[in-house]
Amino acid sequence: MRAIWKGAVSFGLVNVPVRLYSATENHDVQFRQVHRADGGRIRYRRVCAIDGEEVSYDDIAKGYETQDGAMVVLTDDDLADLPISTSKEIAVDKFVPSDQIDPLYLDKCYYLEPDASAVKPYVLLREALTDTDRVALVTVSLRTRMTVALLRVRGEVIVLQTLLWPDEVRxxxxxxxxxxxxxxxxxxxxMAHLLVESLAGDYDPHDYVDDYEEAVKQVVEAKLAGGEVAVAPEPEDDGGEVLDLLAALQQSVDRAKKARGESDDDEAEQKPTSEAKAATKSGKGKKRKAG
Structure with missing residues (x-):
């Protein structure tokens, strides 16, 4: 695993340097939208809903939509004074009984690994939490935003689990x-009690298998074995931008002509023929030669 954050747990005068690792990963089956004929991926462009024009990244801003549907465009200056935190401290606020934490508030989960020089205080905190059946309520800055989380023990490891804000629970x-x-x-x-007792048992996560994921893998493997694989050529990155630019320029030209009341036929009449072009070039050449 790769650490996604480095900092320290602080409680009282004790400081425990730690590294943070994602404790879970998403194995949901992910399908991509492709062209049925050749398997080419479907790409989406950033198009403005008002004028229909494609928008470059430089022209994209953050917008906050109000409950009545109004859109407030925010600039970098508007966001400059927001409470952003880059602290590397997991600060313990209080130790609370574990049964006071409603599981509905539990969000993302991370493993905490101590530095080699901080194993003893790490174990001290772990054992204290276990013996007292408490969890530590902490504040931590992840991705520049301060959030509330808790520290709890899972096996030999201290786990940090972020909590939802009260207004995020319906x-x-x-x-x-x-x-x-x-x-x-x-x-x-x-009778309900008898039914519960008849189905009583212990939880083992390995007793359950994602049969949907397994079935999808079997279908994919069968198609691979049968040679039913569409390998679509990847478009050239540098060419894509040129094509988009040419298309944008062509649209601009067409709009300008439409604004002037011109048509493609008018443009064709204004274009010199190949013979006229040749004569013009010849004349220019003779002029330069005569000079």
Whole structure:
């Protein structure tokens, strides 16, 4: 694994240099949109929804859309004074009982690895969290934004898990559950308990397999074995920009002609014939020669 962040855990006067690693990775099946005829990838252009023109990266700004649909364009100057943090400290705010953390607030998970010189304080913190059945609430700056997270123990490793902000958790509002006339009979509850006990067991993550991913892989392997593979040539990067520029110039010319009331026929009449061009070049050559 490759560390994505380096810093230190600080609690009291103790400082533990650590490296941060992503604890999970996404294995969802990813399909790409391709041309059915030859397997070429479908590419999308950055087009303005108002004028239909393709927009270069230099002309792209950040926009904030309000709830009523208004778009506020923000410049770099507007964003210059935002509270951006580059701190490399994981600062412990408090140690709280682990059962106070609603799993609904748990977000992304990372492993913390101590530096070789900081193993002892790392183990000290790990054992303290385990013995007291507490987690450490911390603040940490990831990708220039300060966020709240917690430190908890998983096996021999301390895990940092970011928390969602309160307004990111939707309220549970279901009117159907507010009805007070729903009565559960003792016999029904007893039967439900028996059902739970009959299916009781321990959780082993390896008991479950992503059968969809496995099935997709089998289909792909079968097509590879049968030679059903479309290898589309990659377009040349330097040529693509030229073609886009030529197309943009052509559109500009067409619009300018339309604004002047000209047509392609008018342009054809104004263009000199090949014989006229030759005569013009010949005349110019004779002039230079005579001089």
């Amino acid at each position: 309220p549970q509002e279901f009117d159907v559950l507010d009805e007070d006339d729903t009565e559960v009979k003792p016999a029904e509850l007893s």
